[in-house]
Amino acid sequence: MSAPTAVRPPRSRSVPTDRPSGRSVTRGQATAGYVLSSLYVLLFVAFAFLPAVYAVYLAFVRPGGGFAGIGNFITVATDFRYVATFKNLGVYALVFLVPTLVISIGLALLLHGRRTGVASTFRVLYYLPHSVIGVAAVLLWLFLLTPRVSPIGGLLESLGMEQFYDVVRPGNPASLAVLFAIIAVWTSGQGILLMFAALSSVPQEVEEAASIDGANAWQMVWHIKLPLLRKWVAYLLITSVAASTQLFAEPQLMSAVTNGAVGTNFSPLQLAYTFAYQYGNFPASAALSIQLLLLGLGGAVLVVKKTGMFRVEV
């Protein structure tokens, strides 16, 4: 529910204090801005905001109608799978977030400062895995992880894994969560691009000044580039937290290919799906979805507070 699109990237360039030259926005530019953003806003309201409002309403209605109080939240929280799904999500989010940030920032730093041709070639290479996402990515991974057909089958078998079940270990939720996280990290190309773009906006003068002062490459990274990246890291973190609460397609597909050995209630979103479509209990499903929305929002608020993301630097 908490779509990453809900959070816009910080438009630091539009903060007047960034550009003291004092270029003011003309009336024509303002109109163009409204027109260009209106389509997005319309779609956002229709397909993200209004459904979220409806979910909030549903969450407090009894399945048969009438005000439910927190009844639906109790139904969900007392479900025997509730705690387990959030545990799975926790492991997944942790294993997904940390490498995503490290890889995005690290590779972007390595690319930054390379010759343009080299940098753009590698940018494309890093982004390539992102072109195979969601269900397609999982299918690709299933192929990779089936020893008999995998191109790395020899490696898997030398590690003692002869069957798909030895690799996937459906009885072990933690190892599954790590597997899903690895599949997700593989697609962190977008983060690399974002960070690279952010680094490119670091004013040339600042870098020059630092190198004149005798800063070496490491000092440049630690004291100049990383602090200037802070807002962008915050943005990446917010969208990644929100994205990780939406874990659904990977475990759902894994359940199908293991004939149910991986249950259909691995993640909270799957449990919400079960409530709606197996029990016909849409209010309980909404109650669970709202908790995921709050999780994403809470993460965003925390990040914004800690990093001062919207603070205007004077």
Place this chain on the structure above:
Amino acid sequence: MLGIGAALALAACVPGQGEGTEDPATETASQAEGPAELVIWTDPNRQVGFEMYQDENPEVDLQIETLPDDIESRLQLANQAGEGWPDMIVVKTQQMAAFADAPYEFSADISPYVPEDLLGEFSPAILDLCTDGDALYCINNDLSPLVLWYDKDLMEEFGYELPTTWEEFEALGLQLAEEHPGYIMGHIATMQYLPVSRCPMAQVVGDMSLQVDLEDPNCTRVFEMIDNMLAAGALSPMSPNDPEFIADYAANRHLLMSVQPLHRGQYGFINAYEWPEGSVGIAPPLRWEDEDEVHNYYGGGVAYAVSRHSEHLEAAAELAAWMATGPYQTAPETPTFPAYRPAQDNWIENHTDMFYVEDGELGDVVEASESQLSPYWDELNVGSIRSSYAQAVEPGLRQGESIFDLVPAWQELIVNEAQAAGWTVEEG
């Protein structure tokens, strides 16, 4: 978030999910006049049948939608929206009874529109899945009763005799493992052995009330057989469709015999395992030694259900009866074994050259398997109960654990899943 959950859990009241379902809307929609326009949700297999009907009956306008496997969620969405139901759907075994009840409340009683003598022509017991007292909530298209498949050439080479009881099946398995290591008696088909043994895995004993008792002797005798045969290496813990199973046992003819449904003869043994026609032996289902009769079970099978929201109930019910009993059942495009008995001869004729029968004819074996059906297991549409075995037991078996060690966790999972779906559960 977990903190909130724990705090909420402290509040004692736990509303059941069955709430708001006390009022099953059994009333049907008001009927429309004029030529019928019917919206059909079908699986890809049955699509050709509806097209045949359309060709024969141009006065009826069929809107055929071929859906992926998501009929349940679409019905729930239609229920939530209060509109958008189809007039007819193709339902799977576990949906036949379930779609008449909450939370779906979809299937209409079509008994007024279907002649009673027509219903008398169906395989016994298979129609039970569609009936509730006098009400008829669907009409069965096909069934796939369990039979004993075997490798005729291998049986002759080894000089073994076909088992007729589960005890003989186990004894032969142990003998096979000792005399011919590497050869097996099939996969561990627990979910098919158990209903044949009438084990109360999840037995409906009342309104939204279940009995779950995996310690019942009817269950433990199956577990003992599995453990003995597994320890000897006479059964494989893999699934019969696993590429590994096919490579290690099936395609290289190391599979002496296997309890599998009727449709697997063509689609499994001949198409997937690539055994030559005539080498695939078929024998009647097994019984337990101390019992006189076979309580056979089935795998798969679909039926046609009509919507209680349909404005053309009669036309839809006619179409359902036509699909189940009309020329579609004997058409070459029809891949399944008909539930409608007069159409079964055609299937038997088409498959006679394919399979080898030791005594008598294919028709005898088929009749023995379909006439002794006794669907002891109620088909629940609690998907997670059906898949609980795959979740709680199968991975452990693949790691070489004893099934007895896995059963307690399995029972716990069944009970939890059933309660979460609003059922009361009796254990033991």
